[in-house]
Amino acid sequence: MVKVGIVGGTGYTGVELLRILAVHPEVSVRCITSRSEAGVPVADMYSNLRGHYDLAFSEPDAGVLADCDLVFFATPHGVAMRMVPDLIAAGVRVVDLSADFRLKDLDVWANWYGMPHESPEWAEKAVYGLPEVVRDEIRGAQLVANPGCYPTAVQLGFLPLLEHGLVDPARLIADAKSGASGAGRQGSIGMLHGEIGESFKAYGASGHRHLPEIRQGLANAAGGKVGVTFVPHLIPMIRGIEATLYAELKDPADFDRLQALFEERYEAEPFVDVMPFGSHPETRSVRxxxxxxxxxxxxxxSNIVIVTSVIDNLVKGAAGQAVQNMNIMFGLKETMGLDAPALLP
Amino acid sequence: MVKVGIVGGTGYTGVELLRILAVHPEVSVRCITSRSEAGVPVADMYSNLRGHYDLAFSEPDAGVLADCDLVFFATPHGVAMRMVPDLIAAGVRVVDLSADFRLKDLDVWANWYGMPHESPEWAEKAVYGLPEVVRDEIRGAQLVANPGCYPTAVQLGFLPLLEHGLVDPARLIADAKSGASGAGRQGSIGMLHGEIGESFKAYGASGHRHLPEIRQGLANAAGGKVGVTFVPHLIPMIRGIEATLYAELKDPADFDRLQALFEERYEAEPFVDVMPFGSHPETRSVRxxxxxxxxxxxxxxSNIVIVTSVIDNLVKGAAGQAVQNMNIMFGLKETMGLDAPALLP
Amino acid sequence: MVKVGIVGGTGYTGVELLRILAVHPEVSVRCITSRSEAGVPVADMYSNLRGHYDLAFSEPDAGVLADCDLVFFATPHGVAMRMVPDLIAAGVRVVDLSADFRLKDLDVWANWYGMPHESPEWAEKAVYGLPEVVRDEIRGAQLVANPGCYPTAVQLGFLPLLEHGLVDPARLIADAKSGASGAGRQGSIGMLHGEIGESFKAYGASGHRHLPEIRQGLANAAGGKVGVTFVPHLIPMIRGIEATLYAELKDPADFDRLQALFEERYEAEPFVDVMPFGSHPETRSVRxxxxxxxxxxxxxxSNIVIVTSVIDNLVKGAAGQAVQNMNIMFGLKETMGLDAPALLP
Amino acid sequence: MVKVGIVGGTGYTGVELLRILAVHPEVSVRCITSRSEAGVPVADMYSNLRGHYDLAFSEPDAGVLADCDLVFFATPHGVAMRMVPDLIAAGVRVVDLSADFRLKDLDVWANWYGMPHESPEWAEKAVYGLPEVVRDEIRGAQLVANPGCYPTAVQLGFLPLLEHGLVDPARLIADAKSGASGAGRQGSIGMLHGEIGESFKAYGASGHRHLPEIRQGLANAAGGKVGVTFVPHLIPMIRGIEATLYAELKDPADFDRLQALFEERYEAEPFVDVMPFGSHPETRSVRxxxxxxxxxxxxxxSNIVIVTSVIDNLVKGAAGQAVQNMNIMFGLKETMGLDAPALLP
Structure with missing residues (x-):
């Protein structure tokens, strides 16, 4: 059994970790911390967990956390970078679902997150945990930076094109759309049902924090600088991201081999499904x-390749991918606890 | 392994059975029939099942069905009553999710369903499969009539009151609300997103097919005739039923012991959760x-007892309860395949 | 032209008043106050008003307000009761959309609103502005207490039954459902899209502030004490209230004349539509x-009369009714500015 | 008073025309035809029209239509092209909301709509009714082809860029999203609430009928061939289109003058609102x-210009634009009947 701790568990990512781990046969959740809700049973806050957990939120306790095999951080940015070094020193492995360790260029990080990075050493050592790219490095990692939701959907869609150098890397466009749970569980007017129900809009169109993360990942795949435009949008629903990706094929003749190339690229991947050419993946198919x-x-x-890619932002875009990373890190079957079909309808 | 067949699997109840059974460790789905979609892989129709089933819909084949241990009927009314007798004669056990075997009074049945009943013998023998009431009879049943969605939510809420004779049985009111999936997957204008999105209404307020089923169940609990008013409503969402129940307490002093009485009644039930007095169960907590x-x-x-009761109409109101019944019938752990927490948010 | 001021205009009731008044031919909006947003153009906060108003929110200014013919209060409770007496003394007439002047029993008011009432004199003089009941009093009123949203839907549905004494006044049940805009535009976690989308629940089932208001109105209609149970529910949509009302007919023979009686009662009413017996009014039909x-x-x-009643909580349940009251008070055509059909779909 | 007829009025475009015309001071609706619903009062089908129309649907009657000043076609494609020539011969002017007269290249039309065009003469003479482009031609037109919903949102957003030749016309991308009402009111499984609620997907990504219409309009603006990629998506809501447009600026220095250029281009347009640079228009702001x-x-x-553009697909994308065209054709004030603010929230 992997002894697991969760830091910052009151948000949607936290409850989703608990939902997934509730049926994971090799995990024992030891603690879930929240300063604001300390003492409150998790099942009182999230009634879907009634009958599944006796656990209550607790103040973060270094001793209890140090006794875990793995700690998930489901905190706002700026928290993990302060706590992680000590935990690792205590022998604990970490999957950080926040943005703290995703970017390698810490000037860029500081610029987008509005504070200096406090753990440059671990920012460098952290493995950016997209298993479809760096599975082997994840296996031995002490610290995994769990990818953002948009970056997961966008990178997986572009990867085969860039890895094979088939498209103009300077002209990538990612038009992405997310359900409201991506904004977390903060009491802001802008995310009220009355504000976003029955409406659709772009946001962050002049620049969004996930842009540098996407740029970094695509540059790695392309083996050089990329030019990418990324516009996120808000869908009046709760879960799901759809990314429609546009890239210019260098040689239109390559159109004929794209499908085979994508299928091959992801053939061995349990969590990437390349549908038949021309299909329209729906977010509900991964809910x-x-x-x-x-x-x-x-x-x-046209010589534009269009890729449509869907994930559940809270699962493959957050908690599910974190558990996938944990499975890899601890030598468990990668699909363990992650094999139930999506909820449709 | 229980060899399972599904008759009529293209609707929401069918796909929900497949979703649940995909992770059931003791079930092997042998066939799923659909005349209209014969030959179509189930995963082509329901993309959440991609990677989970190789199965295609098939024409109903008596031989194949007769080779199953259990057949679920997820058909419109009028189908099961014609096919069930032969299947049972062949030694197959049946859980019928349609309305064919729910009512004992066949005149009432004929009146509400607009056709004479064609299997009076099995209508009599069928066990009305609400495990919280008749678990022992289900164990040995050859034919289980799986309760309707509204009747499940309404009966479970009223049962303790009626079994103890605490309320006036002539004055029961059930104001119930359901998501759109309850209407099934038929191409009707009335159920278009454009028609029911962002709107709310009652329907069937002058009489709904679930009324006689509710009346029968409550009469059994009360040990005599009941007067019940039942008004269903359509919620602009997909899954979930909420029933707000009103009953007049004979003796207001009984208010003080109601909570304990409900908790006791359902203490041993794995699938009924009595929340603290005054809580507001949400449908998402059971999605x-x-x-x-x-x-x-x-x-x-006021001396009116108010009970609010929620279920997922496709799970405890249909496919989940059917699997629960199967587990009971085949001596499996009752919660097998049914123990994952609800999807929230 | 009626010179109009609006106090507290940043909420949904405020923007709805502005939306309606934008096309009202006899109204000139002079000011709309908000301490927190003073200086912000209303069209910057509510983009639907771009091109319709040059007005900005302003600090409440007694002089400017005193120069209006009519002031609408769209404030939380507790504000109007402090400001209204001076305004009336200055010759301004008032329509208060908050709860301050709706209840005649100020002990009840203090109990439900958690503060003593500060203007007992005007609480007594205020006319409870349900035009279908007291149109003539509204005409000359200095202060109109605009009814709550639920109370409007519930009272209009019960009125004909109680006025004619046809039902048992001790056994009234109002099961009401509202869209999320009824909770206003406050940044609370509980009203996030992620919390209430795709879910349904009762709330305030043990007691809601609109209960005493409903009780008072129904008692007036019945000419005596009534027993009413009122349970509100939250619908995952933005606008609309549906109330399903249950009452026990004293003499079942009266069923035959109910339809005619309702039609007669509301024949002259421009804003009440009695649909054919057995119809199912949809909230979208009044959006x-x-x-x-x-x-x-x-x-x-059964001898239970069921009435289903729908309104738009922000219009007939708030801003529209307020404008209707204004029209009556100023001798304008009652339907002025209020005659556009609902937005369907 | 303009005597108006509507052919094919049972769909969402038909009811929207009726909603708008109900408050248009210079229009009298003489007939609204529907073969399938002949005899049914329009207010029985669309309850928002109760109290606004006594009219019933009628069989199309050449005499009655010929007596109108203007006939709107709200029919599926293939109907108007057969009926329009005779009507025009009878002196009636026509606004066709269907696709019949939108394309000038009839081979392209035949290819996308799967039938030969039956009125090439009028296809040539028809004015493509985007008032912001060809207002003067509309004034005298006998036949106006009302633009499609997506093409309206996309063209208005790209126009200033193309008219000034600022962007590479070969690299235009339009990622567009629509609410479900855009698919009309047909009883198809794919548009059920249960199918599209809480989900998001692209559709027609390999080619959609609005693509050639967009291409034609943009080519006219650019004064030459354009390369445009257009991907529509389905939003789980009812009304609204958002188009996010991407174009490559030839000279990045032009960024500085874009805002002024857009504001100038649409300064005199009553129905186009250029918001401040970096704003995020919401579909609800135009509902x-x-x-x-x-x-x-x-x-x-980046040297990519991003334009986000929103309309209500049933209003500026259909019925509203049709009424705008009618106003222009009949010398009425262009905003007549179209000046109410959007419904927000």
Whole structure:
């Protein structure tokens, strides 16, 4: 049994970790911390957990955390970078679901997150945990930076194109859309049902924190600088991200081999599903499931490759991918606890 | 392994059975029939099942069905009553999710369903499968009539009151609300997103097919005739039923012991959760889960007991309860395959 | 032209007043106050008003308000009762959309609103502005207490039954459901899209502030004490209230004349629509419109009259009714500015 | 008074025309035809129209239609092209909301709509009714082809860029999203609430009928061939289109003058609102209103111009624009009947 701690568990990522871990056969959740809710049973805050957990939120306690095999951070940015070094020193492995260790360029990090980075050493050592790219490094990692939700959907969709150098890396466009749970569980007017129900809009169109993360990941895949435009949008629903990706094929003749190339790239991946050419993946097909589904499209008179990619932002985009990373780190079956079909309808 | 067949699997109840059974460790789904979709892989129709089933829909084949241990009927009314007798004769046990075997009074049945009943013998023998009431009879049943969605939520909420004779049985009111999946997956204008999104209404207020089923169940609990008013409503969402129940306490002094009485009644039930007095169960707390959550309420200057009860209409109101019944029938752990927490948010 | 001021205009009731008044031919909006947003153009906060108003929110200014013919209060409770007496003394007439002047029993008011009432004199003089009941008093009123949203839907549905003494006044049940805009525009976690989307629940089932208001109104209609149970519910949508009302007919023979009686009662009412017996009014049929639509229902073997009643909580349940009251008070055509059809779909 | 007829009025476009015309001071609706619903009062089908129309649907009658000043076609494609020539011969003017007369290249039309065009003469003479482009031609037109919903949002957003030749016309990308009402009111399984609620997906990614219409309009603006990629998506809501447009600026220095250029271009347009640079127009800000709101965005290290553009697909994308065209054709004030603010929230 892997002894697990969760720091900062009152948000949607925290409850989703608990939901997934409730049926994971090799995990024992030892503690879940929240300063504001210390003492409150998790099942009182999240009634879906009634009957599944006796656990209550607790003040973060260094001793209890140090006794865990693995600690998940489901905190706002700025928290993990302060706590992680000591935990690792105590022999604990960490999967950080926040943004603290995702970027390698700490000037860029500081610029987007508005504070200096306090753990440059671990920012460098952290493994950016997209298993489809660096599974082997994750296996031995002490610290895994769990990818952001948009970056997961966008990178998985672009990867095969960039890895094979088939498209112009300077002209990548990612038009992405997310359900409201991506904004977390903060009491802000802007995320009220009355404000976002029955409406649709772009946001962060002049720049969003996930842009540098996407840029870094795509540059790694392309083996060089990329030019990427990323516009996120807010969908009046709770879970799900859809990313429609546009790239310019260098040689239109390559259209014919794209499908095979994508299928090959992800053939061995349990959590990436390349659908038939021209399919339209729906976010509901991955609701609650640790899956990315994608499909390729081509329009007449055009050399633009279109990739549509969907994930559940709270699962493959957060808690599910974190558990996948944990499974890899601890030598468990990668799909353990993650094999239930999505909830449809 | 229980060899399972599903007749009529293209609707929401069918896909929900497949979703649940995909992770059931003791079930092997042998066939799923659909005349209209014969030959179509189930995963082509329901993309959440991609990677989980190789199975395709097939024409109903008596031989294949007869080779199953259990057949679920997820058909419109009028189908099961014609096919069930032969299947049982062949030694197959049946859980019928349709309305065919729910009512004991076949005149009432014929009146509400617009056709004569064609299997009076099995209508009599069928066990009405509400495990919280007749678990022992289900164990040995050859044919289980799986309760309707509204009747499940309403009966579970009223049962303790009626079994103890605490309320006026002539004055029961059940104001119930359901998500759109309860209407099934038919291409009707009335159930378009454009018609029911962002709107709320009652329907069937002058009489709904679930009324006689509710009346029958409550009469059994009360040990005599009951007067019940039942008004269903349509909620602009997909899954979930909430029933707000009103009953007049004979002796207001009984208010003080109601909570204990409800907790006791359902103490041993794995799928009924009595929440603290005055709680407000939400449908999302049971989304995708085989649970009924309920709570009691009292208003000042009033001797009306209010019970609020929620289920997922496709799970505890249909496919989940059917699997629960199967587990009981085959001596499996009753919670097998049904123990994942609800999907929240 | 009626010179109008609005106190507390940043909430949904405020923007709805502005939306309606934008096309009212006899109104000139002079000021709209908000301490927190003073200086912000209303069209910056509510983009639907771009091109319709140059006005900015302003600090409340006694002089400016005193120069208005009419001031609407769209404030939380506790504000109007402090400001109204001076305004009236200055010759301004007032329509208060808050709860301050709705209850005549100030002990009850203090109990439900958690503070002593500070203007008992005007609480007594205020006219409870349900035009269908007291149109003539509204005409000359200096202060109109605009009814609450639930109380409007519930009272209009019960009125004909109680006025004619046809039902048992001790056994009234109002099961009401509201969209999320009824909770206002406060940044609370409980009203996030992520919390209330795709879910349904009762709230305030043990007692809600609108209960005493409903009780007072129904008692007036019945000419004596009534027993009413009121349970509100939250619908995952933005606008609309549906109330399903249950009452026990003293003489079942009266069923035959109910429809005619309702039609007669509301024949001259421009904003109450009695639909054919057995219809199911939808909230979308009144979205954005100052309408209440209702229908009667009867179930077999029952002497319960069922009334289903729908309004838009922000229009007939708030801003629209307030404008209707203003029209009456200033001798304008009652339907002025209120005659556009609802937005459907 | 303009005597108006509507052919094919049972769909969402039909009811929206009726909603708008109900408060238009210079229009008298003489007939609304529907073969399938002949005899049914429009207010029976659309309860928001109760009290606004006595009219019933009628069989199309050449005499009655010929007596109108203007006939709107709200029919599926293929109907108007057969009926329009005779009507025009009878002196009636026509606004066709279907696709029949939108494309000038009839081979392209035949290819996308799967039938030969039956009125090439009028296809040539028809004015493509985007008032912001060809207002003067509309004034005298006998036949106006009302633009499609997506093409309206996309063209208005790209126009200033193309008219000034500022962007590479070969690299235009339009990622567009629509609410479900855009699919009309057909009883198809794919548009059930249970199918599209709480989910998001692209559709027609390999080619959609609005693509050639967009291409034609943009080519006219650019004065030459354009390369445009257009991917529509389905939003789980009812009304509203958002289009996020991407174009490559030839000279990045032009970024500085874009905002002024857009504001100038639309300064005199009553129904196009250029919001401040970097704003995020929401579809709810135009719900029910004949408005297009748009904003410009720029991301660091990029020479991509991003335009976000929103309309209500049933209003500026259909019925509202049709009424705007009618106003222009009949010398009425262009905003007549179209000046109410959007319904927000």
């Amino acid at each position: 609650g499931a640790n899956q990315c589904r994608m499909a390729l499209h081509r329009q007449e008179q | 995708g889960a085989n649970q009924c959550r309920m709570a009691l309420h009292r208003q000042e200057q | 954005g419109a100052n309408q209440c639509r209702m229908a009667l229902h009867r179930q077999e073997q | 029910g209103a004949n408005q297009c709101r748009m904003a410009l965005h720029r991301q660091e290290q």
